[in-house]
Amino acid sequence: MIPFSVLDLAPVPDGSSVADALQNTLDLARHAESWGYRRFWLAEHHNMAGIASAATSVLIGQVAAATKTIRVGAGGVMLPNHAPLIIAEQFGTLATLYPDRIDLGLGRAPGHRHGHGPRPAAGARRWRGFSA
Amino acid sequence: MATARALRRGLDDGEGFPRDVMELIAYLGDDEPGQKVRAIPGRGTHVPVWILGSSLYGAQLAAHLGLPYAFASHFAPAALEQAIEVYRQTFRPSEHLEKPHFMMALNVFAADTDAEGQLLKTSMQQAFANLRTGRPGPLPRPVENVVETFDPAIAAGVAQALACTAAGSPQTVREALSAFLARYRPDEIIITGQIHDHDARLKSFRIAAEILAET
Numbered sequence A: 001m002i003p004f005s006v007l008d009l010a011p012v013p014d015g016s017s018v019a020d021a022l023q024n025t026l027d028l029a030r031h032a033e034s035w036g037y038r039r040f041w042l043a044e045h046h047n048m049a050g051i052a053s054a055a056t057s058v059l060i061g062q063v064a065a066a067t068k069t070i071r072v073g074a075g076g077v078m079l080p081n082h083a084p085l086i087i088a089e090q091f092g093t094l095a096t097l098y099p100d101r102i103d104l105g106l107g108r109a110p111g112h113r114h115g116h117g118p119r120p121a122a123g124a125r126r127w128r129g130f131s132a
Numbered sequence B: 001m002a003t004a005r006a007l008r009r010g011l012d013d014g015e016g017f018p019r020d021v022m023e024l025i026a027y028l029g030d031d032e033p034g035q036k037v038r039a040i041p042g043r044g045t046h047v048p049v050w051i052l053g054s055s056l057y058g059a060q061l062a063a064h065l066g067l068p069y070a071f072a073s074h075f076a077p078a079a080l081e082q083a084i085e086v087y088r089q090t091f092r093p094s095e096h097l098e099k100p101h102f103m104m105a106l107n108v109f110a111a112d113t114d115a116e117g118q119l120l121k122t123s124m125q126q127a128f129a130n131l132r133t134g135r136p137g138p139l140p141r142p143v144e145n146v147v148e149t150f151d152p153a154i155a156a157g158v159a160q161a162l163a164c165t166a167a168g169s170p171q172t173v174r175e176a177l178s179a180f181l182a183r184y185r186p187d188e189i190i191i192t193g194q195i196h197d198h199d200a201r202l203k204s205f206r207i208a209a210e211i212l213a214e215t
Helices: A018-034 A056-066 A084-097 B002-006 B017-028 B056-065 B077-090 B114-132 B152-161 B170-184 B198-213
Strands: A004-008 A039-042 A071-078 A102-107 B049-053 B069-071 B102-110 B165-168 B188-192
Touching: A004 A018, A004 B198, A018 A039, A018 A056, A018 B198, A039 A056, A039 A102, A056 A071, A056 A084, A071 A084, A071 B049, A084 A102, A084 B017, A102 B017, B017 B049, B017 B056, B049 B056, B056 B069, B056 B077, B069 B077, B077 B102, B077 B152, B077 B170, B102 B114, B102 B170, B102 B198, B114 B152, B114 B165, B114 B170, B114 B198, B165 B170, B170 B188, B170 B198, B188 B198
Parallel strands: A004 A039, A004 B188, A039 A071, A071 A102, A102 B049, B049 B069, B069 B102, B102 B165, B102 B188
Antiparallel strands: none
């Protein structure tokens, strides 16, 4: 069996609130754990009305607290938005509280739609989800 | 640009990425003699670091550093095949990983019937079209046959972006997932599903898990 995981952007459905979206994420994570998913990853995006996972490491902590065994991680943190030391401390804190359950995926995309990073290769536009 | 400024990002962002990744990994490792700055908490935790990407850049970096690599094929699959090849062929074993470890991302919209699965997918199609036309917003409600209302260039762009998608009945999703796994031979897969209704979203992920547990 190939390991399978969840990538969640904490979507905010039209007509629902950000509070709903965050509760949906916790609910999906609990179910995903019971259904055999190996990892539950959250992605960093900013200034997007449809995505509630901007404070990625905070949400990872909540998901880890709401579950027991599933690995929880970033898919990913957009490292150019942060000092490496801050991310090391945040994920170090998570990994200390939840040993052997935390993953750290790193991208270099802007994580927002008005990015001005280097041009991607092969025509791939990096305007959503994880990219480096 | 305003968001970049709010994030205090410089105009050269991305250039320092490899250096920052190595610095971060060092903070999560064991202390080195004479190390002045330490992550507390963080040092010695060896949190597994993955490189995520949608271009050959990430593939090359992950291979060079000997790290696991996840490709954003759920929204930017154009360079998928080439990136896998570059990553597997140029991978250098490291203290983190002996051989290449590749994760592929897929959209899944699974439901009882093909029609229902296709309907769930329309939220994501609308979200992409809205983004490409400069009108991002919350995740739209599903609308039947909504793609027919798109500008043809937008419709083509959305179809290309969502090429790595399995949508439909359990049987259809099973066949689609099997084909993706056979073609790209990932070591792991990660599934995303931007579905408007929470219960339908749960059901889609449950169906996907049942299918994948049998593979």
